[in-house]
Amino acid sequence: MLKEQHSKHNKHFNIIYPASTVQKLYSIFVTPVIVLAVIWVLIKTFSLFPGIPKVVDYEIVAKAFGYTFWRLLVAYVLALIASVPLALWANKSDTAERILLPTFDIIQSIPVLAFFPIVIAVFIQFGMYNGAAIFILFLAMLWNMVFSLIGGLRSIPADIKSAARVFGITKLSYLKKILLPASVPYLVTGSLLAWAQGWNIIIVAEVLHTYIPGGTASQDLFGIGSMLVNAAAGSQQELFVAAIVAMVIGIGLINFFVWQKLLHYAERFKFE
Amino acid sequence: MQNDSNLNDIIVFENVSKTYQPQNDVGIKNVSFSVHKGEFLCLIGPSGCGKSTVLKIITGLEKETSGKVIKPEKVSMVFQNGALFPWLTVYENVAIALQSENVPKENIQKMAMKHIEMMGLGEFTNKYPRELSGGQRQRVGIARALAVDPAVLLLDEPFSALDAKTTDELHRDILKVWAETKKTIIMVSHLIEESAALADRVLLMKDQTIDYEFKITLPHPRHEQAADFLKLINEIRRRFFR
Numbered sequence: 001m002l003k004e005q006h007s008k009h010n011k012h013f014n015i016i017y018p019a020s021t022v023q024k025l026y027s028i029f030v031t032p033v034i035v036l037a038v039i040w041v042l043i044k045t046f047s048l049f050p051g052i053p054k055v056v057d058y059e060i061v062a063k064a065f066g067y068t069f070w071r072l073l074v075a076y077v078l079a080l081i082a083s084v085p086l087a088l089w090a091n092k093s094d095t096a097e098r099i100l101l102p103t104f105d106i107i108q109s110i111p112v113l114a115f116f117p118i119v120i121a122v123f124i125q126f127g128m129y130n131g132a133a134i135f136i137l138f139l140a141m142l143w144n145m146v147f148s149l150i151g152g153l154r155s156i157p158a159d160i161k162s163a164a165r166v167f168g169i170t171k172l173s174y175l176k177k178i179l180l181p182a183s184v185p186y187l188v189t190g191s192l193l194a195w196a197q198g199w200n201i202i203i204v205a206e207v208l209h210t211y212i213p214g215g216t217a218s219q220d221l222f223g224i225g226s227m228l229v230n231a232a233a234g235s236q237q238e239l240f241v242a243a244i245v246a247m248v249i250g251i252g253l254i255n256f257f258v259w260q261k262l263l264h265y266a267e268r269f270k271f272e
Numbered sequence: 273m274q275n276d277s278n279l280n281d282i283i284v285f286e287n288v289s290k291t292y293q294p295q296n297d298v299g300i301k302n303v304s305f306s307v308h309k310g311e312f313l314c315l316i317g318p319s320g321c322g323k324s325t326v327l328k329i330i331t332g333l334e335k336e337t338s339g340k341v342i343k344p345e346k347v348s349m350v351f352q353n354g355a356l357f358p359w360l361t362v363y364e365n366v367a368i369a370l371q372s373e374n375v376p377k378e379n380i381q382k383m384a385m386k387h388i389e390m391m392g393l394g395e396f397t398n399k400y401p402r403e404l405s406g407g408q409r410q411r412v413g414i415a416r417a418l419a420v421d422p423a424v425l426l427l428d429e430p431f432s433a434l435d436a437k438t439t440d441e442l443h444r445d446i447l448k449v450w451a452e453t454k455k456t457i458i459m460v461s462h463l464i465e466e467s468a469a470l471a472d473r474v475l476l477m478k479d480q481t482i483d484y485e486f487k488i489t490l491p492h493p494r495h496e497q498a499a500d501f502l503k504l505i506n507e508i509r510r511r512f513f514r
Contacts, residue, residue, distance in 0.1 A: 157353075157355070159351045159352065159353060159355040160355050160357065162328075162331075162333055162349075162351065162355065163349070163351055163355035163357075165331075165332075165333060166331050166333070166347075166348055166349045167348065167368065167369040167372060167416070167420065168369075168372035168373060169368065169372050170372075173371075173372060177357075177368065178357070181357070181359045182359075184359070268358060268359055268400060268402070269358060269359045270358060271358055272358070272402065
């Protein structure tokens with residue numbers, strides 16, 4: 001009965017989370033601010049009223065969002081590819097897990113900013129600015145993926161593993177047909193967290209000039225993160241708010257069209 | 273007890289022991305028995321007696337520490353909670369067992385469908401395990417195990433999570449399967465009534481070794497209220513709780 005209701009809800013992609021008091025308060029106070037910001041941006045972008053000059057070019061803002069999204073996507077795909085062997089390695093034996101889990105945890109706890117000497121030495125020195133940003137985003141995303149995947153592998157019931165062995169599902173087909181599908185729910189939540197982390201760090205990743213000795217804004221990467229920072233630094237309030245609105249709308253759409261559907265899709269991979 | 277071993281034996285255990293290092297599972301000590309081709313054998317005993325370990329050795333999931341084991345190459349197993357893969361449909365769950373055996377594609381479909389229909393699951397071919405009842409899931413587990421045409425079918429407490437009515441239906445199903453396929457079946461159970469209702473022979477395990485053997489000659493179907501059935505149950509029970 002419960003399960004039926006649940007799937008019915010999911011079919012129409014309703015938001016299924018019950019709202020807590022904090023969430024309700026949050027939406028009461030934050031929603032008007034966002035609505036006002038959107039209206040303000042619309043006025044400044046399309047000169048809806050005569051006499052108010054158009055100061056924000058929405059095409060540039062949308063393009064910036066697109067560039068940033070592309071960087072995040074590349075970093076995410078790399079993090080996804082790298083997380084699989086790392087998680088499998090840690091899952092190989094109890095000994096491997098005892099050694100690797102704390103090791104991963106220590107590496108994870110190093111702030112991304114601490115990797116800047118490496119970023120400068122390896123990427124920026126040779127003019128690979130996009131490489132630098134993607135590397136920073138990759139590091140920020142990787143560990144969420146790795147730990148989620150390890151959690152997923154650990155969640156596989158012993159009898160499922162036994163069944164795979166009894167029916168001769170071994171090696172590569174064991175990875176493809178058992179381990180990866182069983183990890184899908186954990187991979188989806190891990191990916192969600194990784195993307196959140198990526199959006200978080202995007203400002204650092206794109207505004208490279210602050211870390212380059214004697215750097216100028218011309219060394220920044222074009223994207224929504226650098227747009228935010230440089231608009232703030234240049235007192236371009238309109239552009240700053242427009243960039244924030246673009247991020248809110250963009251992330252909201254991604255959440256609705258990608259993550260909600262993936263979370264629903266992942267249900268079928270869960271063990272009872 | 274094992275003097276009657278002969279060419280008809282499909283599985284032979286001779287003084288088989290298994291110790292786990294570290295001790296994260298129950299081992300077995302000096303277990304000797306044999307299983308005849310086509311027999312329905314039941315291993316019963318209290319939890320922690322090592323009966324599941326015997327099955328693990330037969331499937332090759334575990335290797336014996338000492339002793340001699342003769343077993344066929346192809347055995348398959350029905351698990352306690354079905355152990356179906358939740359992301360696969362009923363058909364795919366059965367077919368996956370055949371895919372790893374290099375069976376030609378058209379045969380996979382034929383074999384899988386044959387066993388799905390044999391278990392009365394024809395209309396559920398494209399359903400996912402979560403859409404099935406516990407009994408239906410266990411039937412899928414049986415279809416999957418039979419599809420690979422094993423020499424021995426192992427059942428690891430397959431009915432222990434089901435209600436009484438479903439268990440009863442599945443008992444009839446498994447006896448039908450046994451009659452139709454003439455497979456050798458070894459079932460592990462902790463229920464005396466269940467083992468007496470199904471098996472030709474019941475091996476009682478206690479303290480990690482075989483304690484007693486009961487031969488059952490009552491014909492099927494066995495009526496649970498019949499006098500000789502109750503007598504048999506009492507006999508096993510006396511030994512079980514001694």
